[in-house]
Amino acid sequence: MIDFHCHLDLLKDPVAAIEKLKSSRTYVLSVTTTPRAFPKTAKLAKDADRVRTALGLHPQLVGERWRELSLFETLLPETRYIGEIGLDGGKEFSDSFEKQKEVFQSILQICSRRPDVIFSIHSRYAATSVLDHLEKNLNHGTPVLHWFTGTTKELERAIELGCWFSVGEPMLQSKKGLEHIRRMPKGRILTETDAPFTGSEIVSSLGRTERSLAKVWDVSQEFVSEQLRKNLADLAKTGTSV
Numbered sequence: 061m062i063d064f065h066c067h068l069d070l071l072k073d074p075v076a077a078i079e080k081l082k083s084s085r086t087y088v089l090s091v092t093t094t095p096r097a098f099p100k101t102a103k104l105a106k107d108a109d110r111v112r113t114a115l116g117l118h119p120q121l122v123g124e125r126w127r128e129l130s131l132f133e134t135l136l137p138e139t140r141y142i143g144e145i146g147l148d149g150g151k152e153f154s155d156s157f158e159k160q161k162e163v164f165q166s167i168l169q170i171c172s173r174r175p176d177v178i179f180s181i182h183s184r185y186a187a188t189s190v191l192d193h194l195e196k197n198l199n200h201g202t203p204v205l206h207w208f209t210g211t212t213k214e215l216e217r218a219i220e221l222g223c224w225f226s227v228g229e230p231m232l233q234s235k236k237g238l239e240h241i242r243r244m245p246k247g248r249i250l251t252e253t254d255a256p257f258t259g260s261e262i263v264s265s266l267g268r269t270e271r272s273l274a275k276v277w278d279v280s281q282e283f284v285s286e287q288l289r290k291n292l293a294d295l296a297k298t299g300t301s302v
């Protein structure tokens with residue numbers, strides 16, 4: 061199974077969680093919310109060969125943490141995975157929205173030297189702004205929109221721009237989420253949990269997510285697993301010259 065967006069470092073017992081993920085042979089993108097959290101989060105995964113650690117600066121934290129952008133730049137050579145980054149247009153974060161845009165643009169700019177980067181992107185109440193930024197920076201990297209909650213129009217634009225999507229239980233439990241998933245190209249979908257924000261039982265959540273996807277696509281769970289594995293392999297090839 062695949063969890064393409066979770067916060068291992070925010071779980072109560074990350075070490076135990078990694079052991080479980082290792083024994084279930086789960087592929088994981090372990091995202092971080094500040095550059096300062098990257099080194100120790102990456103260390104957690106050093107013996108887990110299916111776990112990749114992403115370098116991030118969460119939009120909800122940009123107001124306090126934007127100064128860590130220089131550390132972001134220093135750490136960039138250590139990974140090809142970038143996240144959690146993006147924009148949050150929620151009222152609670154309106155004070156930092158201008159700064160969020162500045163930081164998001166800087167991150168995309170800094171990453172332009174790396175055509176193979178893969179982004180895990182937050183776009184809550186800000187899908188159009190996120191897509192505007194991606195459109196201006198499309199010649200490098202592959203964006204994966206995590207837990208997409210924009211409008212149908214925004215989704216169609218995202219698909220046209222070549223975005224990928226990571227989907228989890230909250231999307232599969234909402235009517236709009238289900239409609240979105242039906243529109244997304246099957247070849248550009250990965251599963252996610254966003255743990256611990258949606259619960260901490262990663263493996264069982266991924267199982268339920270695969271079974272729900274099987275219903276939506278009207279196929280077997282085996283077909284879903286196979287499709288997701290193929291998608292992950294395709295994603296890994298993006299932006300590389302092989």
Ligand code: MN
Binds near residue numbers: 067144254
């Ligand atoms: Mn998250």
